[in-house]
Amino acid sequence: MAAFLFIVCVLVISPSLSVIADLRVGFYDATCPKAESIVRQVVENRFRTDPSITPALLRMHFHDCFVRGCDASILIDSTQANSAEKEAVPNQTVRGYELIDEAKKNLEVACPSTVSCADIITMATRDSVALAGGPNYTVPTGRRDGLVSNEGDVNLPSPRFTVPQALRSFSDKGLTLNDMVTLLGAHTVGFAHCSFFRSRLSSSGRPDPTMDPALDATLSKLCGPADSNPRAFLDQNTSLVFDNQYYHQVMLNRGVLHIDQQLSLDKSSAPMVSNFAKNGAVFQQSFANAMVKMGSIQVVVGTDGEIRKNCRAFN
The missing domain is CATH 1.10.520.10 (Peroxidase; domain 1)
Incomplete structure (x- = not known):
C-alpha cells in the first residue's frame, strides 16, 4: 500500500x-x-x-x-x-x-x-x-x-446500476435518495476490483465517454489484461481520508464505478452531489444521520434472535 x-x-x-x-x-x-x-x-x-x-x-x-x-x-x-x-x-x-x-x-x-x-x-x-x-x-x-x-x-445493488435502479434497492430498505447519495460517499475511502468497472475502460474496446480520459488511461494501465483483477481506489485524490473529495471527483468525470459517475449525471442526484462537494460539514452530518438510519434496518430486538457467543456460528 x-x-x-x-x-x-x-x-x-x-x-x-x-x-x-x-x-x-x-x-x-x-x-x-x-x-x-x-x-x-x-x-x-x-x-x-x-x-x-x-x-x-x-x-x-x-x-x-x-x-x-x-x-x-x-x-x-x-x-x-x-x-x-x-x-x-x-x-x-x-x-x-x-x-x-x-x-x-x-x-x-x-x-x-x-x-x-x-x-x-x-x-x-x-x-x-x-x-x-x-x-x-x-x-x-x-x-x-x-x-x-x-x-x-x-x-x-450492483455497481453497474443507474441511479433509478439503485434507488429502488435503497427505497426497499426505507432509505431516501439523499440517504443513497450520502451513503455512496463512503466510496471516498473505498476501492473496487477491476472486474467491477473494466467494461468502462478503453481497454475493453467500448470506452465509457463519461469517464475522464486521463483516469481511463490510468485505470487501463492498472487493470492490465482481462485475466488480472487488481484493485483501484474509488477516490483517486485523498484515497484513505474520509472527506468529501469523492463528490469532487465524480463532478470531474472521475467516478470509477458506473453508479458513482451516474450520481453527478442524473438530474435527481446531481444537486446533492454538488452540495456535498461544496460543504464537507454538511456531508459529514448527513453521513452520520444516514448511517444511524441504515443501522436500524429490520433490526432484531427484545427477546427475538439471540446473543451469539461466537459471531461465526449460531448458539
Whole structure:
C-alpha cells in the first residue's frame, strides 16, 4: 500500500434522534459499561497498521444490513447443511471478520453473552470512520443477532446500476435518495476490483465517454489484461481520508464505478452531489444521520434472535 500522510480531524455529531425504533444510545451502560471502549480499542489497534479497515467495515456493515437487516447474518460461516451469506459472490471479497472476532472475544471475557455481534459491527464501523477523518457519531445499540444466514437471500445493488435502479434497492430498505447519495460517499475511502468497472475502460474496446480520459488511461494501465483483477481506489485524490473529495471527483468525470459517475449525471442526484462537494460539514452530518438510519434496518430486538457467543456460528 502506498505511503500516506494526513491529519485525522474528528467531528463529534449527535444524531437528531437518540432512540431509533427499539434501539437506544447507551444500551449497555448497566450490563457492559466498557462495551464501546473495548470495541474502539480493537479498531484503533487495527487501524494503526491497516487504515483500509475503514472501507472493509463499511462494506461489511452495508452488506449485512441490506440482507435480512442489521443482524450479523453476514458473519455466519457455512456448514455442510447450509451455504451462508458469505458464499454469495458479492460477499466473497468482504473482509474484516477477524476484527469482529477479536472484539467479541474481549467482550465475552468482560461481560459474557451480553453484547451482540450486530452491535459490534455497528460500533466498529462508526469507530473506523472517525479514525479515518469522518464524523464521530453516537449509535443506538440493542440489536440482537439473527438466526438465519442463507446465500440465496443475498440480493445487493450492483455497481453497474443507474441511479433509478439503485434507488429502488435503497427505497426497499426505507432509505431516501439523499440517504443513497450520502451513503455512496463512503466510496471516498473505498476501492473496487477491476472486474467491477473494466467494461468502462478503453481497454475493453467500448470506452465509457463519461469517464475522464486521463483516469481511463490510468485505470487501463492498472487493470492490465482481462485475466488480472487488481484493485483501484474509488477516490483517486485523498484515497484513505474520509472527506468529501469523492463528490469532487465524480463532478470531474472521475467516478470509477458506473453508479458513482451516474450520481453527478442524473438530474435527481446531481444537486446533492454538488452540495456535498461544496460543504464537507454538511456531508459529514448527513453521513452520520444516514448511517444511524441504515443501522436500524429490520433490526432484531427484545427477546427475538439471540446473543451469539461466537459471531461465526449460531448458539
